[in-house]
Amino acid sequence: MKTNENPYIPYPATVKETWYETGGERCIKTFKIVFDDEKVREEWSHLPGQCAMIGVLGVGESMISISCSPTEGDFLRFSVMRMGKVTQALHQLETGDKMMVRGPYGNNFPVDEWQGKKILTIGGGIGQAPLRPIVEYVRANQDKYDGLTMIYGARTSNDLCFKGEFEEMNKCDDLSCHLTIDVEEEDWSHNVGFVPQMLLDLNPSPENTIAITCGPPIMIRFVLENLKKLGFKDDQIYTTLENRMKCGIGKCGRCNAGNMYVCKDGPVFNYAVLKEIPEAFA
Amino acid sequence: MSAMLLNKEKWPEFVEKLAGKNILAPQADGDAMRFAAVAEGDVPALDYNNTRVPPKGALFPQTETMLKFQAGGEQVEEPQLDRETVVLGLRPCDARAMTIVEKLFKWDIDDPYYVRRRDLSTLVGLVCNEPGMNCFCPSVGGGPASTEGLDLLMTDLGEKYLFEAVTDKGEALLSETRDLMEEADGNVAKEKEKLVSEAEQKIKRTVDTEGVAEGLPGLWDDPLWQKVSASCLGCGTCTYLCPTCHCFDIQDETEGFDARRLRTWDSCMFDEYSLHTSGHNPRPTRKERTRNRISHKYSYYVDKFDVIACVGCGRCTNLCPVNIDIIETIRQVKEAL
Numbered sequence: 361m362k363t364n365e366n367p368y369i370p371y372p373a374t375v376k377e378t379w380y381e382t383g384g385e386r387c388i389k390t391f392k393i394v395f396d397d398e399k400v401r402e403e404w405s406h407l408p409g410q411c412a413m414i415g416v417l418g419v420g421e422s423m424i425s426i427s428c429s430p431t432e433g434d435f436l437r438f439s440v441m442r443m444g445k446v447t448q449a450l451h452q453l454e455t456g457d458k459m460m461v462r463g464p465y466g467n468n469f470p471v472d473e474w475q476g477k478k479i480l481t482i483g484g485g486i487g488q489a490p491l492r493p494i495v496e497y498v499r500a501n502q503d504k505y506d507g508l509t510m511i512y513g514a515r516t517s518n519d520l521c522f523k524g525e526f527e528e529m530n531k532c533d534d535l536s537c538h539l540t541i542d543v544e545e546e547d548w549s550h551n552v553g554f555v556p557q558m559l560l561d562l563n564p565s566p567e568n569t570i571a572i573t574c575g576p577p578i579m580i581r582f583v584l585e586n587l588k589k590l591g592f593k594d595d596q597i598y599t600t601l602e603n604r605m606k607c608g609i610g611k612c613g614r615c616n617a618g619n620m621y622v623c624k625d626g627p628v629f630n631y632a633v634l635k636e637i638p639e640a641f642a
Numbered sequence: 643m644s645a646m647l648l649n650k651e652k653w654p655e656f657v658e659k660l661a662g663k664n665i666l667a668p669q670a671d672g673d674a675m676r677f678a679a680v681a682e683g684d685v686p687a688l689d690y691n692n693t694r695v696p697p698k699g700a701l702f703p704q705t706e707t708m709l710k711f712q713a714g715g716e717q718v719e720e721p722q723l724d725r726e727t728v729v730l731g732l733r734p735c736d737a738r739a740m741t742i743v744e745k746l747f748k749w750d751i752d753d754p755y756y757v758r759r760r761d762l763s764t765l766v767g768l769v770c771n772e773p774g775m776n777c778f779c780p781s782v783g784g785g786p787a788s789t790e791g792l793d794l795l796m797t798d799l800g801e802k803y804l805f806e807a808v809t810d811k812g813e814a815l816l817s818e819t820r821d822l823m824e825e826a827d828g829n830v831a832k833e834k835e836k837l838v839s840e841a842e843q844k845i846k847r848t849v850d851t852e853g854v855a856e857g858l859p860g861l862w863d864d865p866l867w868q869k870v871s872a873s874c875l876g877c878g879t880c881t882y883l884c885p886t887c888h889c890f891d892i893q894d895e896t897e898g899f900d901a902r903r904l905r906t907w908d909s910c911m912f913d914e915y916s917l918h919t920s921g922h923n924p925r926p927t928r929k930e931r932t933r934n935r936i937s938h939k940y941s942y943y944v945d946k947f948d949v950i951a952c953v954g955c956g957r958c959t960n961l962c963p964v965n966i967d968i969i970e971t972i973r974q975v976k977e978a979l
Contacts, residue, residue: 614910
């Protein structure tokens with residue numbers, strides 16, 4: 361067996377930069393990493409929506425959304441919530457440390473198919489991580505899309521990720537960013553209220569628009585309901601799923617939702633497909 | 643492909659000829675039979691019905707080292723897999739199961755461990771002259787003398803074993819042992835045919851799978867799942883003993899700084915199997931897990947790989963501690979369609 365024939369072998373990457381997006385017990389830390397091996401760097405190619413298995417040898421690995429667009433440069437970004445054994449170990453990594461990475465896995469958002477359309481992303485909490493690459497991708501290819509509207513909410517302002525990046529967005533004519541938090545806070549100049557309600561209030565036209573949503577299951581459920589109210593057709597709506605995964609390549613079994621393996625047939629699904637799978641919203 | 647006869651008196655010599663290879667054969671393990679490595683000089687006896695644990699471990703060990711490394715390090719080492727293996731006397735259903743599982747292990751991306759072990763293995767099957775009481779292989783595409791997945795097929799003719807090569811690998815093993823054997827003539831074929839048709843008649847249990855693959859998704863909210871899973875203990879026996887169950891967990895294990903990444907058989911009947919880190923579980927009770935297990939075997943797998951992921955070996959029924967019977971489950975599915 362040659363190394364490159366074994367898909368289970370992770371490649372070492374160096375952490376170039378890290379910062380905390382949020383605080384608290386379940387804090388989210390972002391890692392910017394670069395593969396050590398030049399060949400791996402050259403051969404790596406991903407698109408918005410794809411994931412990677414990242415981890416620490418001796419602890420384990422977890423499937424995490426790649427939270428950057430390939431248009432941003434020769435690096436990868438992951439935003440990881442501290443939840444269990446592996447994410448705990450990942451959180452201990454600092455600049456200069458090694459992260460082990462394999463992938464990219466899963467399908468991607470069909471960003472090419474979407475050219476010429478308006479893009480509407482609706483995210484909640486850490487659910488913004490797989491949506492961020494779309495925002496960045498469209499931002500880098502503004503001439504190819506008919507604008508982007510981003511709705512993003514979290515419980516409190518401290519729970520919003522990527523806060524520093526949103527100011528820039530509103531400076532562009534074609535991009536608009538709408539933030540919301542669940543409860544009123546001092547010095548908060550944006551919306552207060554739940555994401556699905558904000559969507560209704562903004563009342564975006566479904567005309568030539570693609571809506572992509574990711575967030576807690578309860579938020580997704582109401583966002584889907586409200587998109588229907590706004591006149592969006594099933595095939596104009598996309599979401600990205602997550603399930604427990606071990607292999608990432610359709611072998612270990614557990615990530616299926618009905619007859620779909622989230623790691624291979626997903627994680628990106630069109631709602632017209634997804635609504636036929638009752639387990640998808642279990 | 644050759645057909646040869648071996649006098650049973652020469653069976654020990656046949657086994658001796660294979661010395662140097664890793665030989666796996668059914669051996670007594672308490673009151674049950676189990677495939678295990680044959681110690682040098684030992685002669686395995688093939689007078690058995692079927693093993694309690696299927697021989698799937700020959701290609702997919704219950705615990706397998708994937709990578710070795712130093713904890714916190716960055717260099718990984720792969721295990722060396724280079725020893726030739728001969729699996730002696732596996733039943734046709736279990737060999738067929740391997741071809742079914744192989745479809746998944748070769749789906750888009752090859753699983754290097756499984757594919758490598760299959761390449762290194764020669765599978766020598768044994769026709770079932772005496773099927774078990776819960777066998778139903780003909781209902782799901784198999785048979786007591788099916789050669790699917792085998793390299794070589796043996797038939798117990800009483801005084802002699804008939805060896806029929808199925809693949810080049812089987813032919814190669816025959817040529818290594820040919821001097822112990824004699825050519826089989828036309829009468830032998832008739833003798834075998836008679837044994838097989840007698841065996842087929844001994845299989846009393848059947849399932850009707852027509853329309854099941856297409857119909858199962860529509861039974862999502864059917865009360866049958868509550869009924870079928872009501873007595874389930876969630877022990878996982880049905881999945882561990884299933885020759886087509888292929889799910890695995892991956893874990894890192896450390897001893898000081900020496901560490902390895904290993905995979906172990908896992909079971910969709912366990913709570914932790916699909917439990918999210920947030921505490922949410924898309925299959926929170928045994929009802930959802932049973933529905934997934936049956937749907938996976940009889941519908942999802944058919945959808946993906948065009949074959950039912952059940953070979954009718956009857957193990958899950960034989961060994962379920964609360965007598966859940968897959969044949970009865972599929973009958974209830976049919977009834978609900």
